[in-house]
Amino acid sequence: MLPPAPAILPASDAAIAEAARLVASGQPVAMPTETVYGLAADATNAAAVARIYEAKGRPGFNPLIVHVADLAAAKLIGEFDDAALALAKAHWPGPLTLVVPHRADSGIAAIVTAGLPTIALRVPAHPAMQALLAATGKPLAAPSANASGKISATRAEHVTASLGARIALIIDGGPCVRGLESTIVAATGGPLRLLRRGPIEIDAAEDMRGIEAPGQLESHYAPGKPLRLDATEADPSEYHIGFGAIPGDDSLSPTGDLVEAAARLFDLLHKADAAPHPKIAVAPIPGEGLAAAIRDRLKRAAAPR
Structure with missing residues (x-):
């Protein structure tokens, strides 16, 4: 036991x-x-x-x-x-x-x-x-x-x-x-x-067509609250995760550093999930490479469940 x-x-x-x-x-x-x-x-x-x-x-x-x-x-x-x-x-x-x-x-x-x-x-x-x-x-x-x-x-x-x-x-x-x-x-x-x-x-x-590896479920990495993406501004009901020039309630990276953003992504999702706000909003994460990987995680986190 x-x-x-x-x-x-x-x-x-x-x-x-x-x-x-x-x-x-x-x-x-x-x-x-x-x-x-x-x-x-x-x-x-x-x-x-x-x-x-x-x-x-x-x-x-x-x-x-x-x-x-x-x-x-x-x-x-x-x-x-x-x-x-x-x-x-x-x-x-x-x-x-x-x-x-x-x-x-x-x-x-x-x-x-x-x-x-x-x-x-x-x-x-x-x-x-x-x-x-x-x-x-x-x-x-x-x-x-x-x-x-x-x-x-x-x-x-x-x-x-x-x-x-x-x-x-x-x-x-x-x-x-x-x-x-x-x-x-x-x-x-x-x-x-x-x-x-x-x-x-x-x-x-x-190639995302089959379940050959972890992380390919459409709804994944999900917090317990509705999550809105590409939010340049947030309303009072949303905990706003910022990036770059968009400060938010807390930021993945104030300088727009994608390595820092990736390292902080799940930390801030946990923080937002524990906040009193009933919803979460996340600023846009522009770019390719690591930025696309971060957006992929966020898209799955925001998918309807």
Whole structure:
């Protein structure tokens, strides 16, 4: 039985050892990564992965990203063509997830791929997540550590607010540096396909038609209030998230810095969700690349539910 509230331990050798013990016992634990906090469990243990779905309330058709220590470990799980290898060597460890054909002998629990012949793989850069991978010796399924469809967690306290007693342990590594989920690219033969925009800009055709990877549900990252986009002004009922020259009640970045905006996005959505205002408005986020990734998150957050 899980405790009434999760333990929160600052990242340390002792904390990683405790996290590894829980993972070995089939429990998911919340871990910091460079993107957002992840809910990590042994990807070879179907029951453990099912506890991730249970904790998140996650739709069964939405597959999970598997985190591994390095490219060599990834190649034991997925099949990498030349294009996939080039991307992995250029961007791993880091905030890039590659969807590749799944090896039948990988040992990954079928629940991880949600019935698909492909698998989403990432080599994280965060030292705490790398330490847990080393301590467990297992590939770790690790979607974002928040209730499914809700705002992603970029701080330990966000995990507590979203998941509470559904998990046993949170490793506190401070605020996430990137603050935006990984870019996802499918390398399954033929041209590369961009499945989700993120911190890394990849030259690939955008393809959002299927559920091949996390974050492709139309209503996603959703606060509990109506959200209005491209708001240059707000009425008194709206908590206004500003950007650049539009100050708002608080700003993603007063200077228009997109890296700062991405890192603060989920923090401010949490803040707006907790504010007394019954609605939320967000200023326009012009530009391409990272700006488009931020707009994509906001569009999903604003989608009717």
